[in-house]
Structure formats: structure tokens, C-alpha cells
Amino acid sequence: MKNNNIQTVVFGGGCFWCVESCFNMLNGVEKAVSGYAGGLTENPTYEEVCSGNTGHAEVVEITYDSNVISYEQLMEVFYFLHDPTQLNRQGNDIGTQYRSSIFYQDAEEMEKAEAAMKASEATGKWNGKYVTQISKLDVFYPAETYHQGYYEVNPNQPYCSAVVGPKIQKFKKHFGDLGWLKAE
Template identity: 75%
Template sequence: MDNNNLEQITFGGGCFWCVESCFNMLKGVQSAISGYSGGHKDNPTYEEVCTGETGHAEVVQITYDPAVISYEQLMDVFFFLHDPTQLNRQGNDIGTQYRSVIYYKDEAEKAKAEQAIKTSQESGRWQGTYVTELTKFDIFWPAEQYHQGYYNENPTQPYCSAVVGPKIQKFKKHFGELGMLNQA
């Protein structure tokens, strides 16, 4: 990858363990890092974010090469991995920290995000009204080191076995057929 042409996007779609592990499998993604964004507390901890009182969402910051994978393809994966019609939750994960949110850096990126939401809605993949927030990006706080690559390090942990693992298998089947996964 040409590091001079890399771009970043930050978004939240529920538990960051699911989102991060899938995005790290995509061709063209240099890194997917779990973290926090959108709140008022500097350098928040996982325990603080879990209270719902920091205003932060669990997010993933993706660094990618747009010559290999497009913003639109990343958005297609984003909307595949979570239900954008669930307000402040994904399945049994409930709270504002699990909200569906796309952080944009400028008006051009905001317009691309709005188009991605429209395209996903029109696809009919999810029934209901989308509640995905579009929020101006401010700062990204990386999560604690033990959250990075969490599923790969803890695949038999009960939440990983019940929630993350099945989501990854569905993701691999769908996006592997489209040729978007690394062959690692």
C-alpha cells in the first residue's frame, strides 16, 4: 500500500470487536483500530464508556487505500455488519455507546456518507427507518490494548463465540464471494 495516499474513516456500529475484526480482513485496509469517539470525556476508559455517561460511542477507525477499496465499499461493509435501524443498540448490546454513527471530516465526506445511507436504505437490506447519526469528526481515542484484535485473541470467550464468531462467518461468506478479503 502507498502510505502517502491512505485515508481514514471512523464509525460505530455496535460492539467494536465485531466491526474491527471484519474490517481488518479486507483488501486495502491497512488497519482497523477499536476506540471511542463522539463524547465529552478526554481519554476515556472502556469502563467509563460502558456507563453511557461519557457520550462516546464504541467506534473503529479504518485506515485504507482508496486505490484498492473505495469509501462506498467500506460503507457497504459497515451497513452489512450492523442494523442501522436500531437506536442505541445492536442486539443485546444496549446503550448510546452502541449507536450507529458515521463521523465525517468535511462536507464532501458528509455528502458521501449521506449517499451511502441512501443507497443502503434503497437496497432493502434493513426494514425500517435508519437511525445512523452523521456527526462531524472531532477526536478518536484508541481503546485499551486488550481490545485490539480481541476476537483473534479470545475466540472462545462466550460473547465472541455467541455473537462475534457467527457474524464473522456470515461476513466471510458474503465478502469472500465478492473477492474483497485478504487471503491470510
Template identity: 70%
Template sequence: MSQQNLEYITFGGGCFWCVESCFNLLTGVHAAISGYSGGHKANPTYEEVCTGETGHAEVVQIAYDPSLISYEQLMDVFFFLHDPTQLNRQGNDIGTQYRSVIFFKDEAEKAKAENALKQSELSERWNGQYVTEITKLEEFFPAEQYHQGYYEVNPTQPYCSAVVGPKIAKFKKHYGELGMLRADLNN
């Protein structure tokens, strides 16, 4: 796949290990990279972001081929993977670094994000008022290398076993039935 055909989207929906692992399973996704965005500190470290003092969220930046998967399909997955009604948390992960946020690059993408949020609200998938932020992407900082593909390397780590693994299984079941998973997966 040519790099020039790729588009990018960046969002946060809780722990980036969960989000990255699922998006990397989708047909049309070239790469999902864990990182940080939305804060005031340049080149933050994981330890700094975890304090909640940098303003950054744990995010995933998706490089995708729009001829194979649409922005709207990616947004559907995003809203499936986390609870957008939980303010500054996902389950037991608490803090502004776990907030629900969609970053946009321009006004056209902002409108698409607002529409995707509205469509998800109308679907009534989640009960309660959505707290997902939609904000301009200023800069994306890739997370440290050990965070990239973390679940694939550490599936028996306690958090991965208890949280990430079950989320991936639920994701595979739902999106596999819709035919959106890569054909080269060992389901």
C-alpha cells in the same frame, strides 16, 4: 503500503470487537483500530464509556488504501455488519455507546456518508427507518490495548463465541464471494 497513501474513516455499529475483526479481513484495509468517539470526555476508559455517561460510542477507525478499496465499499460493509434501524443498540448490546454513527472529517466526506446511507436505505437490506447518525469527527481515542484484535486473541470467550464468531463467518461468506477478502486469509 505507504502511510501517506492511506485515508481514514471512523464509525460505530455496535460492539467494536465485531466491527474491527471484519474490517481487518478486507483487501485494502491497512488497519482497523477499536476506540471511542462522539462524546465529551477526553481519554475515556472502556469502563467509563460502558456507563453511557461519556457520550462516546464504541467505534472503529479504518486506515485504508483508496486505490484498493473505496469509501463506498467500506460503507457497504458497515451497513452489512450492523442493523442501522436499531436505536442505541445492536442485539443485546444496549446503550448509546452502541449507536449507529458515521463520523466525517469535512463536507465532502459528509456528502459521501449521506449518499452511502441513502443507497443502503434504497437497497432495502434492512426493514425500518435508519437511525444512523452522521456527525463531525472531533476526536478519536484508541481503546485500551487489550481491545485491539480482541476476537483473534479470545475466540472462545463466551461473547466472542456467541456473537462475534457467527458474524465473522457470515461476513466471510458474503464478502469472500465478492472477492473482497485479503488473499492471505485462511478461510
């Protein structure tokens, strides 16, 4: 029997290692998969996307149960995890592949994404105008296998320990206090 409450959404918020790890910790998220979207190159590789020539962003496709976690809650997490005022970068990760992006599947989802962005911007959490791109999803390409669950396998890798780990700890504290995280 098909569960009509199972939905997918695709977000880009900088390096996908952190975004994927955090979303996979949420109650109601069945899986988060690192990948690429928004460009013209078919079946791009990580190296091609990192060149900045494919037009793709590093993204995460999130499969979730809307009876457990709402689209609006996912958007709250999305805007918590990255700075949506930075154009084509997140911290020291620079390039269009790190752009803040939401990929919608239909008009209803586009309206929800626009409303969530306006609501988040109105909070004043981030200083400046949001530059998040809201675009129609053409195709999602899963990243190479070694990128899936990257942080969990490589927590001591220098980038992970310096950038990803601290961000995940901040995420766990905030959303753990709200009761949104899966039991460990």
C-alpha cells in the same frame, strides 16, 4: 514519500470487537483500531464509556488505501455488519455507546456518508428507517490495548463465540465470495 491515497474513516456499528475484526480482513485496509468517539470525556476508559455517561460510541478507525478499496465499499461493509435501524443498540448490546454512527472529517466525506446511507436504505435490506448518526469527528481515542484484536485472541470467550464468531462467518462468506478479503 507520502501516499495520498491513504485515508481514514471512523464508524460505530455496535460492539467494536466484531467491526474491527471484519474490517481488518478487507483488501486495502491497512489497519482497523477499536476506540471511542462522539462524546465529551477526554481519554475515556472502556468502563466509563460502558456507563453511558461519556457520550462516546464504541467505534473503529479504519486506515485504508483508496486505490484498493473505496469509501463506498467500506460503507457497504459497514451497513452489512450491523442493523442501522436499531436506535442505541445492536442486538442485546444496549446503550448509546452501541449507536450506529459515521464520523466524517470534511464536507466531502459528509456528503459521501449521507449518499451511502440513502443508497443503503433504498435497498430495503433492513426493515425500517435508518437511525445512523452522521457527525463531525472531533477526536478519536484508541481503546485500551486489550481490546485491539480482541476476537482473534479470545474467540472462545462466551460473547465472542455466541455473537462475534457467527457474524464474522457470515461476513467472510459474503465478502469472500465477492473477492474482497485478504488471503489467509
